[in-house]
Amino acid sequence: MPVPDRIAALSPEMTAWRRDIHAHPELGFEEVRTSGLVAEKLASWGIEVHAGIGRTGVVGVLQGRHAGNRRIGLRADMDALPMPETNDFAHRSTRPGVMHACGHDGHTAMLLGAAKHLAETRDFAGVVHFIFQPAEEGLTGALAMVQDGLFRRFPCDAVYGLHNLPQLPLGVAAIRPGTVLAAVDYFAIRLLGRSSHGAEPHRGIDPLPGATQLYAALQSLVSRRVDPHGTAVLSVAQFHAGTSDIVIPESVEMRGTIRTLTPEMRAQMEALFRQAVTGTAAAHGLEVELDYRRSYPPTINTPQEAALAAEAAAKLLGAEAIRGDFPSLTAGEDFSYMLQEAPGAFLLLGQAGEAEGSAVPVHNGRYDFNDDLLPIGAGCLVQIVQDELRDRAPLHEQRAG
Numbered sequence: 001m002p003v004p005d006r007i008a009a010l011s012p013e014m015t016a017w018r019r020d021i022h023a024h025p026e027l028g029f030e031e032v033r034t035s036g037l038v039a040e041k042l043a044s045w046g047i048e049v050h051a052g053i054g055r056t057g058v059v060g061v062l063q064g065r066h067a068g069n070r071r072i073g074l075r076a077d078m079d080a081l082p083m084p085e086t087n088d089f090a091h092r093s094t095r096p097g098v099m100h101a102c103g104h105d106g107h108t109a110m111l112l113g114a115a116k117h118l119a120e121t122r123d124f125a126g127v128v129h130f131i132f133q134p135a136e137e138g139l140t141g142a143l144a145m146v147q148d149g150l151f152r153r154f155p156c157d158a159v160y161g162l163h164n165l166p167q168l169p170l171g172v173a174a175i176r177p178g179t180v181l182a183a184v185d186y187f188a189i190r191l192l193g194r195s196s197h198g199a200e201p202h203r204g205i206d207p208l209p210g211a212t213q214l215y216a217a218l219q220s221l222v223s224r225r226v227d228p229h230g231t232a233v234l235s236v237a238q239f240h241a242g243t244s245d246i247v248i249p250e251s252v253e254m255r256g257t258i259r260t261l262t263p264e265m266r267a268q269m270e271a272l273f274r275q276a277v278t279g280t281a282a283a284h285g286l287e288v289e290l291d292y293r294r295s296y297p298p299t300i301n302t303p304q305e306a307a308l309a310a311e312a313a314a315k316l317l318g319a320e321a322i323r324g325d326f327p328s329l330t331a332g333e334d335f336s337y338m339l340q341e342a343p344g345a346f347l348l349l350g351q352a353g354e355a356e357g358s359a360v361p362v363h364n365g366r367y368d369f370n371d372d373l374l375p376i377g378a379g380c381l382v383q384i385v386q387d388e389l390r391d392r393a394p395l396h397e398q399r400a401g
């Protein structure tokens with residue numbers, strides 16, 4: 001596959017960075033070593049560095065050598081997961097209970113590779129913002145950067161991000177307009193009854209019959225209440241009650257997530273969920289405490305930027321390697337917060353190859369990022385810059401005119 005030679009030549013270096021980061025994983029908002037390494041590398045290539053954005057986030061600013069004032073952002077995530085690594089290769093995690101099991105080590109290394117190449121060549125018109133974000137795994141690091149003035153300080157006419165995808169082969173990319181990944185909302189329900197002796201349930205209010213009926217009611221929301229052409233996933237992942245065989249518990253706790261692909265479905269599921277919880281609790285004489293938290297919005301690619309990214313990737317991988325109709329995933333991504341601020345696209349790059357762990361799903365103790373994907377990812381990012389930042393007026397002037 002025609003990854004440019006100068007980018008392919010960066011492979012050994014990118015692999016070394018990636019394995020170093022993999023061996024030293026850091027949790028969200030604790031990426032001190034990683035962001036320090038990123039800042040040091042960017043600065044050594046003459047890129048202007050701004051650290052401490054959204055706590056441990058870093059932005060590098062690089063001006064092209066051709067006239068043009070269009071600006072784009074390229075984003076990578078830096079955080080690891082709180083889980084043990086079960087691999088035993090040389091670059092395995094050195095920190096017990098912390099692991100790069102989502103490939104953010106690889107995303108960081110490939111954006112560094114793209115930055116190094118672009119800093120050497122600067123063959124574009126305008127400005128590239130290299131955005132290294134903290135805390136993607138459930139902690140909304142992208143939102144932290146946005147709220148810390150990311151796009152006010154570093155305006156972007158378009159922003160691009162990517163993620164490896166073990167279920168697709170290396171050399172294949174899924175790039176589509178519209179919804180790529182789901183919105184994720186968290187719920188925590190506490191149903192409060194009144195404890196009693198297991199021999200005399202009538203002297204208390206047993207919360208379990210209400211809780212089990214609520215569980216069943218929640219299962220029927222997706223199957224009976226919403227349009228079957230839409231997508232919603234409701235998963236109760238925790239169900240806790242009781243401490244003894246002879247005591248009826250005081251309360252039941254249920255926790256989980258709801259994932260949807262459109263704002264309309266998201267609002268409908270939240271309303272139906274609240275109705276089921278309060279109605280079922282009332283029918284059983286239970287009090288209810290409900291914590292419903294809207295987390296990541298859906299990740300929605302704008303058509304123009306999705307088309308540009310697909311064409312850029314096709315130049316490297318061939319048109320037949322681009323899956324434009326790949327189905328939306330029900331996982332979530334906090335790059336969605338950046339896509340609420342600027343047009344852009346999120347690319348999914350296949351990574352299953354010969355390398356150990358490259359076909360293992362993310363968030364698994366045996367996962368590893370495939371180093372063969374590093375030049376492909378860096379090459380795609382560089383090509384996006386070259387296609388985006390040709391010599392031309394900024395988009396907002398074109399639209400105004």
Ligand SMILES: [Zn+2]
Nearest residue numbers: 102137362363
């Ligand atoms: Zn992840």
Ligand SMILES: [Zn+2]
Nearest residue numbers: 102104136163
């Ligand atoms: Zn991830």
